Amino acid sequence: MRDWARELGFSQIGVSGVDLSAAEAGLQAWLARGFHGEMDYMAAHGLRRARPAELVPGTVSVITARMDYLPSGTAEDWQAVEFERLQRPQEGVVSLYARGRDYHKVLRARLQKLSDRMAEHIGPFGHRVFTDSAPVLEAELAARSGQGWRGKHTLVLSREAGSMFFLGEIYVDVALPASQPVSGHCGSCSACVDVCPTQAIVAPYRLDARRCISYLTIEHAGPIPLELRPLLGNRIYGCDDCQLICPWNKFAQRSPLPDFDVREGLSGNGLVALFAWSEAEFLQRTEGSPIRRIGHTRWLRNIALALGNALRVTGDPAIVEALRQRASDPSELVREHVAWALAQQTETGQA
Incomplete structure (x- = not known):
């Protein structure tokens, strides 16, 4: 055996x-x-x-x-x-x-x-x-x-x-x-x-x-608890x-x-590029992958949070633009995490 x-x-x-x-x-x-x-x-x-x-x-x-x-x-x-x-x-x-x-x-x-x-x-x-x-x-x-x-x-x-x-x-x-x-x-x-x-x-x-x-x-x-968001990096x-x-x-x-x-695309890829994936692209790229089970909405939630953490550190305007592109996302979950992420720019005095 x-x-x-x-x-x-x-x-x-x-x-x-x-x-x-x-x-x-x-x-x-x-x-x-x-x-x-x-x-x-x-x-x-x-x-x-x-x-x-x-x-x-x-x-x-x-x-x-x-x-x-x-x-x-x-x-x-x-x-x-x-x-x-x-x-x-x-x-x-x-x-x-x-x-x-x-x-x-x-x-x-x-x-x-x-x-x-x-x-x-x-x-x-x-x-x-x-x-x-x-x-x-x-x-x-x-x-x-x-x-x-x-x-x-x-x-x-x-x-x-x-x-x-x-x-x-x-x-x-x-x-x-x-x-x-x-x-x-x-x-x-x-x-x-x-x-x-x-x-x-x-x-x-x-x-x-x-x-x-x-x-x-x-x-x-659901939403990631506020106190844990910065710790996810x-x-x-x-x-x-x-x-x-x-x-x-x-x-x-x-x-x-x-x-x-x-x-x-699943190793070494930038957050901005990953955040730009449409639902169709997400489904195509994650076919047969364990990632697909979380769905596109949670994928965007996770990346929005990571973008906020990156924005706090780098102040990169490309991150701000990427987040703004999804500020009116159909999902309330995504919109809330995008809003939190954009607020990280204000917290560091880079508004």
Whole structure:
């Protein structure tokens, strides 16, 4: 099975049992504190996330899979390169994982192929494939199956691959021997906690999604909270800071799949140019990309905010002109963020 997985582009597979009862108290406490924000589906499914056999009756084992996603052409000093992007206020920064093809599509198709290969050898069996697409405790299952340990940023970390990888699962009705979990290796390091721009990692191993830039730019549908807007800088889709700073990511692996190679326009592009995309152009350029799921309106909201942050720093009249072009946008959400962005010029005395 490991050989089949490697042929399909997976870096590692493991097996977990289905008794996740030890994780239930932590899940309940996280939900009770409202740390899931507007992700109502997290609360709606409740403890089913920690009970695989309730989600898919008959499940007795969970196969977990890891797939590295750094693009093949990623520089050796990629962490420094990505931090430098954040120092160029007029450049729009998209999270590394989202610069290529939608991982949901890639992993789901390949997990199904892995299931098909298994069926050829053992006969038909009950199974269901997941890739961040259902109430599944992915990180918990990954940690239990030896993919890595939970880092203080709550992501799974591997000594061989850092955290720059996707996770997927196959719930099966076949009893398989469980993999051995690995011990944690964060030690006294608190780099991810310290670097978070919005202090979303409120304590080691505890994330308040309502302050997380990835949540705010992707999951959150309404206005970005005023007090957090300056902290987003030029990040327009997701945030990698807690991964960029992590010492273990010097071991992050490049993907062998062309699916995750960077698409034109999603790396190194200027905010003004990105803000000019019409809805048709947005849909065309993000076809098959995870970015498409936020829609054109939220895309403009995020960029307007980043333009305001850039305007505060640079006073560039080209930014003012770009914002004014959308001051009467049909969307109230966009208009409000454009107005906020233009007000940043006044705040710095450049009116």
